[in-house]
Amino acid sequence: MPAVPDMPEAPGRPPAALSPVSPLSVTPPSAEPAQTLCPSSALHERGQAWVWDVLEYGRPARAFVLRFDGQPRAYLNRCVHVPTELDWQPGEFLDSDKRWIICAVHGATYEPSDGRCVGGPCGRGKLQALTVMEQDGQVHWYPSRDIRPTANPATPGNPAAPGNPATPGNP
DSSP states (O other): OOOOOOOOOOTTSOOTTSOOSOTTOSSOOOSSOOEEEEEGGGOOBTOOOEEEEEEETTEEEEEEEEEETTEEEEEESOOSSSSSOOOSBTTBOBOTTSSSEEOTTTOOEEOTTTOBEEESTTTTOBOOEEEEEEETTEEEEEOOSSEEEOSOTTSOOOTTSTTOOOBTTBO
């Protein structure tokens, strides 16, 4: 088998030595620069998630990142069973035991570390994972070909954060 040549590193992409936290993304990070989401300190272990707006295939959608077992995990905020947002309160995705991501509408239950369905009406589905990584005290998101930043990426929304006003789609 021929050796694969080393690829030069592109600006805004994670260096080869730093792999994204979420190995679940089938689509590699795009050539678009990373989007800074929040300070690392904003994500407490199994606590409230950081929520932001994205475009999925050009249509508005929401995404979230939470810290689980020490790692930031990010997903599109959409249940596999029915295309509805998962959080039962703004930024609250985990069940009362802080063990599972749970859909507020039908009770579909997902493993936070990889997004796979573990119970309820989601069958054998998985949440759509987003590539995130933590570096220099910040959590960064790497958009994919299908899930892109909104037209105004300068102020990613986090209506779930205390003191932030609600934004459209997440009262």
